[in-house]
Amino acid sequence: MTRAGTLRATAAAAALALPLALAAPGAAAAAPADTSDGHDVRALSVRHYYTTWRDARSYWSQDTRYATTGWLWAGRHYFFCQTQGTAHSDGEGGLSTWWVLTDDDTGNRDVFVSATALRVSEPWKPVEGLPRC
Template sequence: MWRSATSYDSAHRPVGTVHPGTNYFYCQVERTQRETYGKWTNVWWAKTDDDSGNAGVFVSDVYLTGGKNDQPVPGLAVC
C-alpha cells in the first residue's frame, strides 16, 4: 500500500483503515463500487484484515502498488 485507505465491509460500509507499507491480501474481487484518487481509478477491491482490527474487509486496488486503472493487481488471486 502506498497510502492509507479506508476499509469496507462486504456491504461496502466504511469500518476502518489500512496504513501504508507492507500488508497481506487474501484475494481481490471486482465490485460495482468505483474508487478514484487523482489519476487512479479502479473497481477491483482487495480482501485483507485492516489496522483497526477488522477481519475480511476490502480496500480499493487504487492504493495497492503494481496495478493499472480498472485492472486487477497482477499476482493477487481472484476471490
C-alpha cells in the first residue's frame, strides 16, 4: 500500500472509531476541556435528567422577551446546564430567575426553559446537581 493509501485507511478508521469512542461509557472521564473563563466545555454536553411538572415555553435566551415558538412538554427530559436571567412565573405562584438549557420537544435546540417547570425546582434557588452554563 502506498503512503497516501495508508493515510486514507488510517483516516477512515479514525472516522469510524471516533463516534464510538465518544459514545462509550466512561468517555466523560477524560481530562476537562477548559475555556479561558475556567468552565469545562465538555460538561455542557453531559445530559442531566429531570422531570417537568407542566408544559413550558422555550426561549432563545434566559430572557422572556426572546420566546421561541417551541414547547417542552411535561415529563422526563434532559438538561445541560443552568444560568440566571429574568424573573419568570410558573403561573401558579412560583417565581424564579433560574433558567435551564435543553432541546425542546418541537425541534428547537439549545433553548432555555424556566426552572419553575422542573419538579425539583425551589423558588429563587438553582437546580441542585445541574452545572452552571
